[in-house]
Amino acid sequence: MPVLRAALIAVLLLLPLPALAYDILVLQSLHEKGYDEAVRGARRGSNATMRTLVLSDYVETDITRIIREEHPRVIIAVGERALAVAEKARNVPVLYMMALNPRIRQGVTGVAMLLDPSRYLSVFNSMGVQKVGVIYDPNRSGAYLRRAQFAARRAGIELITREVRVPKETPAVLESLRGKVEALWMIPDVTAVSPASTEAYFLFSQSQGVPVVTFAEVYLSMGGAVSLGIDRYDIGKQVGEMAESLLAGTPIDELPPQSPRKALTRTNDGVLRRLKISGTGG
Helix, strand or coil: CHHHHHHHHHHHHHCCCCCCCCCEEEEECCCCHHHHHHHHHHHHHCCCCEEEEEHHHCCHHHHHHHHHHHCCCEEEEECHHHHHHHCCCCCCCEEEECCCCCCCCCCEEEECCCCCHHHHHHHHHHHCCCEEEEEECHHHHHHHHHHHHHHHHHHCCEEEEEECCCHHHHHHHHHCCCCCCCEEECCCCCCCCCCCCHHHHHHHHHHHCCCEEECCHHHHHHCCCEEEEECHHHHHHHHHHHHHHHHCCCCHHHCCCECCCCEEEEECHHHHHHCCCCCCCC
């Protein structure tokens, strides 16, 4: 009997495992607080069954095999690495979130990390400034700046832009804006805003008496005037709601990429008082 039992167990181990029954496979790039928050939002935005895999716990071939064997109806990719892996699953619609510069291709859509430019422009309008300096890398943020330029013209704001290709160029390029701008717009571009160049923005702000409007609250403690940040949990809810639409039969090409619908506005009142700025509506 023991021999028979051992043989039976050996046979069972060789059999393929039955596919798990779930609708959405969540691929998360790594264990990270912001990603976890977005995934919680996705679970709140959708009633569908989900399985979450964190890529840092697997090798890519295992993920590819899981997708092939378990046949999820939708993949939610959290982070850029997860999106790169998910895009290889050609027959499964992919929704992305927490990816800074996602590529637009057939079968892929989602919610970007960048707020609609008009949200920032409304802050500049409320401050009463018309000339706003922006530094960016065209290879990273060119498409976003084109949207921003279009929205700025409609808002009566002139964006004075400067291009950088490597982070070390930023301080010198900032100097070229002296006397030409009434505010700086710091965008989430890792070439234009890097640990080596961040201080230059706030030195410029102090010497020129112009506010810095930024994308992350952490920069307020360094001298930023206003931050408009993303709500990761709500981004997750947006993606969850998009997943619900896909599962209900909406074709993915009828779900265009979306901007985050909610902005978290924070201010540095000390800086605003020093610059004699009272309006900061966002």
